[in-house]
Amino acid sequence: MDTDIIPLGERALRSILDHVLSVDDEAETSYLEVKSAIDPTSKAGVAKIAKFLLGAANRRPQEAARHFRGNAVLVIGAQKASAPGIPRGVEAHELEDRLRPYLGPQFPAFEFGRISVDDEREVLFIIAQPPQDGQTIFPCHKDFQGQDRRDNLEDGAIYVRGTSNTRPARAGEVLALVERARGGGKSSIDLDVEIVGSISRVDRIDEVMEQIYHLEEEQFSTPQEPATQTSPPAFLASGLASSLFGRAQPLSPQKRAERLEAWRSQKRTYIARGREHFLGVGLPGVGIRVVSRDRFVAKPHLIVTFHGCEVLDHLTADNADYEKIVEPVVRQQNPYEVGLDPSVYRIMPREYPVAWSNRGGDAEVVLTPESFRPNVRWESDQDDYVILARNPQVGAVTVTWVLTEDGNDTVTKGEFEVPTGDLIDAADLLKAAFFEDA
Structure with a gap:
């Protein structure tokens, strides 16, 4: 088995699993x-995982670095053949919540x-970070206290990885860990950040x-013959198609006036909301690429600021809806449409490592991945x-970034310039994004 790899990703994990299947307990090492x-859901199972992680965290960096780039792996659900x-x-x-009482808040x-x-079972891998x-x-x-005393854990005890197991530390090993703690603090962070x-x-x-x-107000205010209501006006036929086809039953003059007045009172809000949908669909997404040079960064918190910029949710072409750009004075009701439109809500998985917002006149993106590994590229998706x-x-535009690391008081900063893309006319963008076939 090649141990000069980072044990992440399916290929690396399958290589480890194949090794375990070949040799079983002989595979166990430090x-x-x-x-x-x-x-892993039982008290005994959680304690066994906690013991492994404690031992892996209390290794000496130079010794750990010889295999798996300093990482350690616990394989659950496999044996020989x-x-x-x-x-x-x-x-x-x-x-993680079950393990935290054993590991402590700074682990x-x-x-x-x-x-x-198969559809019901899986092999689980727990990967400990390099010390x-x-x-x-x-x-x-x-x-x-477990049925097997070898699985017991004691509050305040220091556990280390032996050649093939986790056990209480001996005096010399405790002193070596004290020297590790005196190692002058963490080295400085050299970070490459690209857009x-x-x-x-x-x-x-x-x-x-x-x-x-x-145009929407003008069309609503101008009475139309029923026969012509399904034909777009000349202005929209040139590329900006109308959303006003097939109106519902005609309103009385009083109702029309009331509806138009209500629409005008909300026009600023409609325009702001429509602008976000228009640009979110029409513009390409952006991501951030990060490489930490020769340094493991634990639980980074990286704030990237695009000065003089605005950030908006990226939307796919399938989300394109002209009526979300221009709110009709009278919106047709679809009898088959029930409840809220989920496309207007941004729903992210728990602990998603990318967040974005506007801060004053700047756009701010916050990255919180589990780690930045030495000389390994980390890149966010371009559909956020x-x-x-x-x-x-x-x-x-000027881009600045500020990095902090869990357990490290040092703040690392950087700044660079990024060229902007080609200038696009809004009318051309609208036509290309919403009416390409018009």
């Missing part, structure tokens, strides 16, 4: 432990991997939005948000 059948797995459904955050992050056995010079000693924080994708520039946004809203320069005439 960086690899195997448990054929434990229940067989991988029965464990029942699916072990949620990472739930297991380093750890990661999870899975390989499916670092300057890290404190990590004692156990809670007692556990993936284009910072957009769009001209005449407000003008085009006002124009199409004026779009970045728009507020001044469409600028050729570049």
Whole structure:
């Protein structure tokens, strides 16, 4: 088995699993432990996982770095020639909550991997992070008494990884960990931050939005013959198609006047909301690429600020809806449409590592992944948000970033310039995004 790899990703995990299937208990080392059948939802199972993580965290950095780039792996649900797995459904955050009483509040992050056995079972991998010079000693924080005394945990005890098991530390090992803690603190962070994708520039946004809203009001205010109500006016036939086809039953003059007045009172809100939908659909998404040079960064908190820019939710072409750009004076009711429209809500998975918002006149993106690994590229997806320069005439924008690390008081900062994309006319963008076939 090649141990000069980072034990993340399906290929690496399958290589480890194949090794376990070949040699079983002989696979166990200071960086690899195997448990054929434990229940991660039981007290005994949680205690066994906690013991492994405590021992892995209390390794010496130079020794740990010889294999798996300093990581250590616990394989659950495998043995020689067989991988029965464990029942699916072990949620990472739930297991972390069960482990926290044993590990304490300052314990380093750890990661999870899975390989499916069948529809109901999987092999679970617990990956401990590389130990670092300057890290404190990590004692156990809670007692556990199991049926097998080898599984017991003692509050305040220090556990270390032996050649093939986790055990209480000896005096020399405790002193070595004290020296690790005196290792001068963590080394400085050298971070490369790049923007993936284009910072957009769009001209005449407000003008085009006002124009199409004026057209909506004009069409509603101008009585039309029933025979012509399904034909778009000349202005929209040239590329900006109308949403006013097939109106509901005609309103009385009084009702029409009341509805138009109510629409006018909300026009600013409608335009602001429609502008977000228009640009979210029409503009390309942006991502951020990060590489930490020769340094493991635990639980980073990276704030990237695009100065003089605006951030908006990125929407796919399938979300394009002209009536979300221009709110009709009278919206037709679909009898088959029930409840709220889910497309207007941004629903993110729990602990999603990317968040974005507007701060004053700047766009801010916050990245909170589990870690940045040495010389390994971390990149966010390009379908989260779009970045728009507020001044469409600028050729570049300034990007600054601020990084903090869990357990480290040092603040690392950076700044660079990013060229903007080609200037786009809002009318052309609207036609391309919503009426390409018109």
